[in-house]
Amino acid sequence: MCPISFTKPIRKPKRGSVKMRAILVGCGRAGAELAARLAAAGHAVTVIDIAAEAFDNLPANFLGHVIQAEALNQDVLVNAGVQEADCLAALTNSDALNAVVGHIARTVYNVPRVVVRTYDPRWAPVHAAFELESVNSVQWNATRFEELMLTPDLVTLQPLGGGEIALYELAVPAAWAGRRLEELAQEPEVVIAGVSRGDVSLLPAADWVLEAGDRVALSTTAAGAARLRARLDQGA
CATH class of the missing domain: 3.30.70.1450 (Regulator of K+ conductance, C-terminal domain)
Known part of the structure; x- marks a missing residue:
């Protein structure tokens, strides 16, 4: 399993050595897959999850950083490098947590690109009000199944x-x-x-x-x- 950092700031690579600095909140299957893809493409990736076992979803050769902590704690986001981040994705199983973390990243730390995962389409007005890009996996998967079947x-x-x-x-x-x-x-x-x-x-x-x-x-x-x-x- 990848090493876990709690509140100790991570050592960040020099700007010229990476393509993009990305923070991912949530290390379920979707978060781990995205983290692995970004890291393999040469981006500097930091993954935050409150559950230590979630990092088992990452591949053994994952080259990014992990932080086991609550993402709503702004000290955690700062230690993850949110002030220098180019993008942040919130992919937890909580629509509320994803929306709040995304809103903080966008309004407090001015992260240029923020994307949040949502399960309930009723959160769409909240994301629009917060000016957040969102991916509705339930709605998207249902649409794909319907199209492929019919x-x-x-x-x-x-x-x-x-x-x-x-x-x-x-x-x-x-x-x-x-x-x-x-x-x-x-x-x-x-x-x-x-x-x-x-x-x-x-x-x-x-x-x-x-x-x-x-x-x-x-x-x-x-x-x-x-x-x-x-x-x-x-x-x-």
């Missing part, structure tokens, strides 16, 4: 803004093979971002002829996505 040919890749529009991936069905991309581009509220065929991705011309299995990246509104799903259901 309309696997059109799945959401990334919501944009407040969710009014999103980036989608359309798997071209056999019934659409031979059609030109411009037919899809002429759909109301649809903007084509690119097409992948096999291992090749490109920005195709409007007269690109679709083949079954092509993957089209596009952005559209919820209404536009609903129209595309209706066409897919009808084979039109």
